[in-house]
Amino acid sequence: MGILNVWPSYTTHNYYINPNTTVLSAPMTVSEVSSVGSFPSLGAMVGTAVAGALINKIGRQKGGVVLCLPAILSWMVIGQTSASKVILAARFIMGITGGAFLVYGPMFISEIAEDSIRGCLASGPVTFYCLGSLCSFLFGWFLSYNVIIWTNVFICVLGAMLCFLVTESPLYLLRQGREEDALKALAKYRGGSTESKMVLEEISRLKQTLNPAVEMISITDTTEEKPEEAEKLNPDNEKMNTEVTKVEVLQKQSSIKLLFKSYTNRKAFQVVATAITLQVFMGMVPVMVNAGSIFKEAAPTIASDACSVLLALVLVVSCAVTAIISDLAGRRFLIISSSLMVAVCMISLGVLTQIKTGPSWLSALLILFYCFSFNFGAGTVPYVLLAEVFVPEVQAMASMILVEWAWFLNYAILELFVVARNLIGLHGAYYIFGAVSIGNAIISYFGVPETKGLSNQQIQEAFRRR
Template sequence: MDSGQTWRQFAIASIANLLLVAIGYTMGWTAPINGKLQSDEESPLDRPVTVDEEAWIGSLLTIGAIFGPFIVGYLASRIGRKWTMLASSLPLFIGWVLLAAAKDVALLYAGRVFCGVTMGMGFTIVPLYCAEIASDEYRGALGALLQVLLTIGYLLVYGIGPFVSYSVVIYVGTACTVAFAIVIYFMPESPFYYLGKGDKDSAASCLATIRGKTEAGVMTELDAMASDVTASMEKTARMTDLFRGNNFKAFYISMALIFFQQLSGINAVLFYLTDIFEAAGSALDASISTIIIGAVQLGASCVIPLAADRLGRKILLMISSAGTAVGLFLLGAYFVLADNGNPVAEQIGWLPVVALMVFIITFCWGLGSLPWAVMAELFPIEVKVIAMPVVNIFCWILAFLITRYFSALAAATGMGVTFFIFGACCLASFFFTLFLIPETKGKSFQEIQDLLSGNSPKKTPTWK
């Protein structure tokens, strides 16, 4: 019996997600770099940046990300998923070059926009690729690898950023980008891409590589994939199709999950993590606190690939939504006490670290990666290439608004109220998940469509 090698799909998905290491590095870049840009000795500029310029440096990453999904939508069906991932490393490389050469704020802005383009591309193409190479029983685990590799990038920049020069931080980010571009070249293409081009031989070859089987051993699974692709090619997806039947259910669920993910305030927290600790007057050094949070984030993220296909997406999203709400409410309560000069705040200087640990851990358990994984599962093949860019663009518009105006909102209402608002959104996410999100654990793409239709899904074979 041709049992195959399960580890292959995990290894290939992990290599694809190395792009997320580079993206996580650039997303966390502002945490240690903001202090350098405000220093006369460490800044590459001839003056410290202003508070407004700091906000733009953080938020322009998400402006660049808005353009990424458009590029993926064009390239993925034309040159393939693999080559689109390789192409996505180019804007990031250009971004690092601009940041390294920056002598004025304009080049910093330009560099962050280019880095953001890769972020938008990566969050679109990597989940799509992983969903298409995964067998049904491991699709959740492969989708959850995104969060693990992303947090490695965060921890890397948190760990080295405070202790090395501005230039060294840039060089490490560039090295991560180049390393990804080299290794992804050797990975197989998605079999769905070849099937869409009518090249069944190439599809069989790459699926055999992914599964660790002979081509004869993957033919049954390949025939099922080909059937799905043939059915999808008989339909021409248009933007209006997103608002019809199952597609609309998948669309509003995906949009809502992304809304709650971003309104948790995650990007504002991670971009300004060091600033938050400094504002809280934490008993620990702000840089050390940031490293601790990064390490906790990585540890928590490692749970998801193990749990996503055991506990299911729905229960993990509920746990995540409830936990992030608790962490944010605790953080908000601390800032309310501190802002009002309550002496209790001095006695609980440890609370911001604990609250952020709760927030980060539970965010990683669900809201961090599962919206992307669920999104890749819910849409039929012909609609996916339209839907995922649209949802991703919505994601990055929200991320820009939150990141750009977090400082202004905190200044106007206080840190405490700001975190209470984020916590309320996480609480709303819990009830939305409880009542409206279907469980997709272990189901094939066709079974998921049956589930959205309200029909009892017919069990399809599982290939191991």
Template sequence: MSEDEGIDERSRLLPAIPHRSYVYADELSPILEQAVSSEQMTQTQDTKKLPQYVAALAATGGALAAGTALGWTSPAGPQMTNGTAYDFDIGEEAESWVGSSLNLGAAAMCIPIGVIINLIGRKGSMLALVIPFILGWGLLIWAQHLSMLIIARVFIGISCGGFCVAAPLFIGEIAQKDIRGTLGSFFQLMITIGILFVYAVGAGLKVYWLSIICGIIPIVFAAVFIFMPESPTYLVMKDESQKAAKSLKWLRGEQYDPAEEIAELQNDIEERKAQSVSFAEAMSRKTTIRGLIISLGLMFFQQVSGINAVIFYTNTIFDAANTGIEPALATIIIGVMQVIATFVSTMIVDRAGRRILLLISDSIMALCTLALGIYFYLQAQNEDNVKNLGWLPILSLCVFIVCFSLGFGPVPWIMIGELFAPDVKGLGASLNGTLNWLLAFVITKTFVNLTAALGRGGTFWLFSGLSILGTIFVFFVVPETKGKTLIEIQTMLAGEKPNVNYTRDEEKN
């Protein structure tokens, strides 16, 4: 999702302001007037939005490919362990390495991709990420031993991690401000559609054919995306104003005059360069430190809720639950619920607020994993104990996925774009992305080991306890950022009261 989603429209236009815990009205007013004037001039022109939707949807083809990679382990896992997927033996321990190694590749790519997208562009980077995708799926299709499977998943993870940074940035830079939030939400939605797709297709296919279909998706993405324009922001950064104008005309319509928007981009880039501070100074700010504590904490509790264990091993969980429903069908139900809930979250997150969604989401997720733990504990004692409780794991996992998709799934990523000043936002996003993927690796890798050591009941109780701690963390540490400007959020993180002499009503005019 877009970095700018959820931030007040004016705060998006503000250049980086030198750090301090307050800002005077006479300093802020000229900046606001200039920003508003520039935006109004842009909006008075007749612009087309359909090309922007087309470009954004084309970019999210990479998210669809990433979603299929994330969900692949669920239908493929049982086939790997029962010996029908490959000609070599794959035990539960080996399967955990195959499932989790994707996250290592993704974590390794989060920081380098920030450099790559500024070297070869947003479009060039996303097209280049198709190469490790193809290599990875090719190795999976024709794997001859376990090491090929693990290397394949690392390659695929590199592409997934890269797309999770490059695609939302590209979408945020091509979109008009009034539709940026909507277009930014496409990325997360398309990941869930990719997961549902691989759940549904994998229910009736062997791993070989499933992997071929998944490997075709990034190729189709490249064939479509190659016709899309490069980000105008990147082109202006590279002093290629004529190409930027051509890109804007493609995105806004041939009748659009790009001169004002290009001038605004050039001014913003120059302002940021003039007001840049050293890395050490930026990272030592109280606002940056608090932003990292909040965002990294949210990423930690997002992953230790057990979400990736659920996504990667949904089939295995339902098979073990012995619900009487085909595991593949139950998995598809979970995928449908995830898509619907993610779609709903895009419509309510700016109305309901961040904190309330996080609190409700994590507390109900804790109850769901508590219920799953009880079910598996009773089952381990005696199968007859759960003969009439086949509905419980399905209901628990469905509610778990819905609550995650409404709150703890998208909101931490939204808040990354809101908590950091512009000059540290890129680093903040990279650090959070790296931690997120590393934790996903730990959870997916150790899930099999945890179930062996604690039992399935004990493992889900562990996830439940960690979700309760996450709810406490949100209640005492995480602030509400809904409806607040960048300046207000930075002032709040600094622990000071703002000294600004304009009202909210004036700000919206």
């Protein structure tokens, strides 16, 4: 997804009205060029909708292979066509893979990661998104149009082949009634034997996780009563019998009903949805997609290709730093400090762009520090939370809805960014991004509970207490 999102930043100049270009049979219109960048977000909404059901049906290993196929097909089509409409259709189809893997990654990680390193692993999808962006910028700097396309085909084929090496999720195997295979898979992920005490204890906990009774407190807490008040109202043993009955009823309901009937899942959904919304409107997506032109305007004396590569390198480093310290510093610290640093960068960059003074290298440096600050926490923590705050019964449904929302917002902000840039200037857009960043820090301080090192059941209890 990193490769396909960055690709327009160094490619679309070939599609404008240019009598010397031989890439297309006819040049694209301005709206078509804009759609080259935004259409993958629409395709990603389709991929998000089908990913959860697909990998729950055929498994994580086979599902990963199947989800790579739209990207392989799309790059091959782009490599063979000179029609603008076909390229737009291929970009849409390609987005299906990117959107699907944004659901696939957090789900799979939540099922195989130990609590002590879950934050590090959950930062992986964003880290590799940035690594893909870095590769794509390098391709744009050194390779020709056709070579880039076929290199991307090779990368997608390699991705599909690597999925064959993935060990199936133990949780998925347990759901299929394959307990012995689940035990072997868990032993492989833990580096132990199927007879080790650690593996046997964890497989027992996984079985309990699949039992909806572990969600009993949050399901029956729909009246939002405090625990001590509920105890006073129901001091006898009938309270427990009533709760178990409610759990059995809810167990038969769909994931969507269970998601919104459970108090803790509702609160978790609200927290992650808010974090993702504010994250998108902090502006990283339009900055990445339009990196070349932004650097050319902000720092005209510095080669835009070099700036773009440096930007992607900064993103990879920031994600790696986040992955290393996320299980030490905690989620709340990262997202609050990251948002405040982004606010400082965006407001400063807005001032420099508006008054048009100061050296060009300072503007370029602020953009790079903005990207580091964003991925230091605000860009990664929402997807860490997505991988850890929901119970297994609703994980797929919650991930689908939230990632759908994220892709819709990505599409919207790409379209709005062009309008805002024309109406209020690039500096005005920077001011808006800075204001959203301040709001994100404030809301995260009051709304995001600390989840580092906690088991899923402890996280549910933390949401219930809040």
